[in-house]
Amino acid sequence: MTRILLPLLPLIALLAGCGGTEPLASWNEGPPRAAIREWLAAVTDESGPDYIPVAERIAVFDNDGTSWCERPDYTPTTFQVDLARSFAARGAVDATAMPYRAWFESDRDALRAFGWREAYAALNHSYAGIEVTAYRDSARAWLAHKTHSRYGTPYTDLYYAPMLELMELLEANDFQVWIVTGAAQGFVRAYSEQAIGIPPERVIGSWTTPLYRQNEDGSVRLVRGEEQRYNGHENKPANIETRIGRRPVFAAGNSSNDQPMCRYAVTGERRGLALWIHHDDARREYAYGRTEGGLADLCRDHARAYRVSMKNDWNRLYREEAAEEAALTADPR
């Protein structure tokens, strides 16, 4: 019996690392799945030319729209607006003043006219001075009761099953998996470890530099400051260097915001792989992915960058049964 199983041991080990399910089970056969398998086999083959030492196995995933659903509302912002609303309710924010009025009325035209950067800065400004732990607790409390307008499930159930499988497969092959997002870092960190197993130090997002405060009893607290740093576009590779200190060999994104990071991953000395998650599935999710520019261009120009059609390449969208069922039956909204 042992002798019969012996040749299967590597496969068994692989399956064990993936929680017992087949790796990439939610992916249909097709170019992206084949590319992932071929690339992973090549870069982990110690005797091959594409071998990547364990220390250099860095994989970066964009969050919103790449790893979980970002429509119809951008979840991190929805939380921040609700948090500002709670401050307005107790008089700490003037709900009639701009840009708060526009945020609270979801008036995108008014926000655009005000300036997105300034509008986000004002939103962050309204929580300046609260403890970083209070912000984290608020995010957790919000996520515990909020549900998605179409699917009716908690937001954290809306991570894409194929992407979770991919993260697990990479981790089973000794990759470090990082989230690199334009969203507020403190929001994503509030749930990432519990929901998808990514610890806070592996979440790089837009951040607000905290301030040091010493209490009268000599104890230390950290409060949210005013200075904000945006982690988008070309800042993503720059912050990857500052925070990780190595060039990633895998990157996944869904928008032009992720193009520099994906380009960085596929143009280094090591053999990299990039995936463009293309939102073309109006039935189960939302069809809004652009078909040119940004990552579309990268996939056209670079042999190592692949377009993933959510409609055709994924046979399952969500891991949670309730979410998956809703994706198949609920009216798109």
Added chain:
Amino acid sequence: MTRILLPLLPLIALLAGCGGTEPLASWNEGPPRAAIREWLAAVTDESGPDYIPVAERIAVFDNDGTSWCERPDYTPTTFQVDLARSFAARGAVDATAMPYRAWFESDRDALRAFGWREAYAALNHSYAGIEVTAYRDSARAWLAHKTHSRYGTPYTDLYYAPMLELMELLEANDFQVWIVTGAAQGFVRAYSEQAIGIPPERVIGSWTTPLYRQNEDGSVRLVRGEEQRYNGHENKPANIETRIGRRPVFAAGNSSNDQPMCRYAVTGERRGLALWIHHDDARREYAYGRTEGGLADLCRDHARAYRVSMKNDWNRLYREEAAEEAALTADPR
């Protein structure tokens, strides 16, 4: 035989995690060693009141003067000055202009008059535009041939044996060990993984935000930018929050620069421990540690902060034989 060894298994496992040597062998019996052992036993005891879950076992070590020797010259700066010198040699930096002239002549009075912050900024400015990988390679090349003026050994052999043992003991107990330093992050990262097993993502130092550049062939390179961020004093806890996202439960430092970080570690909800590495050993190293203010005050006021006398608490300074022998025999310089 198995039955006899069974009760010893936890001890054997502990020893195995420390490379076969006794944990803290270079520490003399005394209050700091006893405090470390007692604290570690308490926070890893699942049934005890002080238990700290594995995910929260964050340990932060200052680098210069805490983990390795920083005298007579501050090594990271010595490298940066030598690098600027190489730029001056090919005409890229004017060696007669201030503050370069003062840097090249080690004229501390002139540097102080110029302003330390501005002097460091100018030093960093001279490498703006070079690839981040080129800076790293320069640091590695420099470390490969430079030796310490007193001990005659490579700088990376001058990590303190007791601190390396402590890092190893913490890691054997599932702690994440981070370096949190005021030194240039890129310099420390250039050697930390090879020399002391700390990967680049676990080094937080003063950094220069890199800039994204796309080459004509579509490939990406990152170059050093102009914007600098100093990781000292109160910035250390702030950057720990930004980078790690958890409050450390262990911190070690040697100067007032480390006081906020050590205070942060010992005043949280979890039972923390802080060590003040006090330079009082003129024979084997250098005696320059202050005896009041900063960490001295913290150790006086907080039961969880301990002074470590390098002279009395450490029976060995360096792990490398040549360095240790030089510490015992070479003339102090």
